[in-house]
Amino acid sequence: MSPHSFYRLKSELRSLLGDRSANIAFTFALIITPLLVAVGCSLDYVRSMNIRTKLQNDLDAALIAAVKDIDTKNETELKASVINWMSVLQGGGAAYSLSVGDINLDMSSSTIKATVRASVPTSFLKIAGVNSVNVAAVSAVLGGTAVTTKSPLSLYLVLDQSGSMDEYTNSTYTTTCSFGWWTYQCTLTYTKIAALKLAVASLMTQLSTVDPETKYVRTGAVSYNSQMRGYSDLAWGTSAALTYVNALDATGGTSSTDAFAKAYASVSATTEATIHKQKNGGNPSRYIVFMTDGDNNNGSDDTATKQHCDRAKAAGVVIYTIALMAPTKGQALLRYCASSTDTYFTAETASALVSAFQSIGESSSKTMLRLTQ
Numbered sequence: 001m002s003p004h005s006f007y008r009l010k011s012e013l014r015s016l017l018g019d020r021s022a023n024i025a026f027t028f029a030l031i032i033t034p035l036l037v038a039v040g041c042s043l044d045y046v047r048s049m050n051i052r053t054k055l056q057n058d059l060d061a062a063l064i065a066a067v068k069d070i071d072t073k074n075e076t077e078l079k080a081s082v083i084n085w086m087s088v089l090q091g092g093g094a095a096y097s098l099s100v101g102d103i104n105l106d107m108s109s110s111t112i113k114a115t116v117r118a119s120v121p122t123s124f125l126k127i128a129g130v131n132s133v134n135v136a137a138v139s140a141v142l143g144g145t146a147v148t149t150k151s152p153l154s155l156y157l158v159l160d161q162s163g164s165m166d167e168y169t170n171s172t173y174t175t176t177c178s179f180g181w182w183t184y185q186c187t188l189t190y191t192k193i194a195a196l197k198l199a200v201a202s203l204m205t206q207l208s209t210v211d212p213e214t215k216y217v218r219t220g221a222v223s224y225n226s227q228m229r230g231y232s233d234l235a236w237g238t239s240a241a242l243t244y245v246n247a248l249d250a251t252g253g254t255s256s257t258d259a260f261a262k263a264y265a266s267v268s269a270t271t272e273a274t275i276h277k278q279k280n281g282g283n284p285s286r287y288i289v290f291m292t293d294g295d296n297n298n299g300s301d302d303t304a305t306k307q308h309c310d311r312a313k314a315a316g317v318v319i320y321t322i323a324l325m326a327p328t329k330g331q332a333l334l335r336y337c338a339s340s341t342d343t344y345f346t347a348e349t350a351s352a353l354v355s356a357f358q359s360i361g362e363s364s365s366k367t368m369l370r371l372t373q
Contacts, residue, residue: 153216263290268312
């Protein structure tokens with residue numbers, strides 16, 4: 001190497017080592033990469049824990065729905081029943097993957113116990129070669145002739161049928177359409193009122209499943225627009241309330257006061273406890289499900305409705321509230337009236353509305369049968 005070349009190389013090395021911006025960028029790259037991986041792995045972990053909680057809730061509800069058949073179905077059939085219910089409860093999100101082989105049943109004595117394992121796909125952990133995380137849940141419930149009711153229940157729906165409920169959601173469905181004699185497959189969009197009817201039907205199916213003899217569940221429904229429109233008072237089972245809801249149309253303004261007052265008076269009446277005691281010997285848990293897609297036209301209705309909500313909560317009534325694509329003011333009223341943050345739901349799609357009603361069905365059903373684990 002010539003002296004000139006040597007000194008040139010020496011100068012270039014000194015320049016590179018003295019370039020602080022390059023050193024900082026290189027050092028930052030070394031530090032940020034593992035930090036991003038760590039944050040990403042944490043997100044995967046949190047997601048898997050959230051899905052594990054959903055897995056547990058779905059298993060509890062599925063076991064309650066399946067246990068009524070413990071005396072008439074064998075283990076294979078019960079496994080299939082549990083997996084079917086969990087598929088329904090999981091919804092379209094497919095948060096976890098599950099197969100019949102992931103369910104183990106223990107049907108000793110009159111108790112049915114289920115252990116479920118599922119896999120949750122990862123996002124960031126794939127960098128480390130981990131494509132899924134295994135989660136598990138365990139639940140048990142008394143079965144067969146030994147099924148014991150923890151508490152009968154009375155549930156009243158308070159439903160918005162104002163004109164805005166005729167607006168479209170952003171959820172579609174495939175059905176058969178016709179043009180004269182020609183029929184064809186078409187895609188339509190759910191209106192809010194149509195989505196509400198689907199959601200109520202889902203809730204009523206859950207309640208009917210855990211009370212096939214209509215001995216423990218009483219349901220009612222009332223609707224409102226600019227005034228209370230009508231109601232189906234508390235009755236055994238779910239058919240009367242469901243028939244009422246299916247006949248609702250969407251029209252008019254919004255005033256929730258009288259409808260909520262009707263629901264509160266009905267579920268809190270002393271006669272309701274007497275009716276249950278005569279038929280099932282129990283004192284019912286009491287629920288109100290209050291939904292809207294808008295807000296009251298008059299501020300006085302907010303004030304009056306809140307007062308009825310306060311009275312209901314003080315009387316031990318559990319209030320679930322659901323805001324369907326509702327504005328800020330409507331959400332504020334429902335958030336106030338809900339018994340807790342866990343009983344307040346927001347839904348921006350038809351499927352989210354159905355999921356909210358399903359969650360209410362799961363929670364209320366659990367009060368009826370004794371989960372032993």
